[in-house]
Amino acid sequence: MSTSGLPSPDDDFPAWYVEVVRRAELAEHGPSRGSMIIRPHGYAIWELTQRALDDRFKATGHENLYFPLLIPMGLLSKEADHVEGFEPQVAVVTRGGGEELEEPLAIRPSSESIIWNTYRRWVQSYRDLPLLYNQWANVMRWELRPRLFLRTTEFLWQEGHTAHATSDEAMAEALRMLDVYRQVAEDVLAIPVFPGRKSPGERFPGAVETFTIEGLMRDAKALQCGTSHFLGQNFGRAYDVTFLDADGHQEHAWGTSWGFSTRMVGATIMAHGDAAGLRLPPAVAPIQVVIVPIYRSDDERASVLATADGLRADLATAGIRVRLDDRDQHRPGYKFAEWELKGVPVRVELGPRDVAAGRAVLVSRLGGDREEVALADVATGMVGRLADIQAALFADAIAFRNANSHQITSFDAFATGLDEGGGFWTGAWCGNEECEAEISARTKATIRFLPIEPREPGSACMHCGRPGVDTATWARAY
Ligand SMILES: [Zn+2]
CATH class of the missing domain: 3.30.110.30 (C-terminal domain of ProRS)
Known part of the structure; x- marks a missing residue:
């Protein structure tokens, strides 16, 4: 045990992970096996990741849509490899409205089947292509060995599903989206990844090629961080999605699909955390800067809080996600430890002597180094300071990955x-x-x-x- 009360990540990484997730209030187990309750601090990390992905999907020409959760079993079964690959993980609804259903309904483990079944009606001519769509959704895959964020029966993700007129176009799309995933992993989550291609045995069920980005966690185990699949014409054939090409020939559409999930919250914890808890990259830190006021008397309290609130407003105006921790029931030392555990990149300490001297003490979550900064300069310098922390976390993770x-x-x-x-x-x-x-x-x-x-x-x-x-x-x- 360190001063944080956490198990040491060097001695028992799995126990450290479980305790960080619990004590940093990221998530907990739900009442049904393998399910996960995502708490606000964990969900806020996911929301920021989501926004980074969604912006990039839109910038590369994609639109969002939404398909139903339940898929008639007959539909799921049409692509033979797809259904065989997912068979052990599919949950099925057999009753509804108090009666046995005539046709059981699969809870989507992934949505290729229902989406390609619909694309049949949306695609007639090469002029209808490409379809560049994405959905944000939950999916369900029965897990025998669940682990919060990394492997849960139900998880949140996005799944992109595109249809194209040519093989080359579909392949280019699969690789383009793999690179979008690489950018989000590296530039947003500060996790260096190797892009690559899966061996045939590790391919997505029904794919011709599966591409992946792979990261290395602090226990030197790898984590698949996102996958993009070139589906060839497999789903076009199975769901009879055909179009007339420019020469009037009937052709099956070429496809891709790609997914990135809440497991990346787990990756962010495991790629950067240390003995004191989380170290969040500023880009996905729900709170980037926390201000902890320090005072004893009521007079001190009033003057320190007034200055602290002004600082909070300046930081917010600079576009920074800032929290003023003015809780009276906790002492500063308790607050320091809590925000370290929760991974806040920068702590600002402000006491009566600081207020008198017109300065604050800034402490980085990375090295714990303390720096006195003039109050007037705190907000103006913060964007650069957070960018430096983001870069330092990434550099640190690259050095670790390269050494391993x-x-x-x-x-x-x-x-x-x-x-x-x-x-x-x-x-x-x-x-x-x-x-x-x-x-x-x-x-x-x-x-x-x-x-x-x-x-x-x-x-x-x-x-x-x-x-x-x-x-x-x-x-x-x-
Ligand atoms: Zn061999």
């Missing part, structure tokens, strides 16, 4: 290295799925990604010795 990314020199070095320190491991792979499964069984690691364009390693598979056909990056993952 390795080239595989031999299978044994890889297996031992994983046991000792986790991390990403990159080496030659033969492309054989049985070999992939054997490596996973022996190391508990999975292929996190292959390069977006296959890259011949020029050496033999690190496990079976057959010729290497691609370069795979492995890790133990959430």
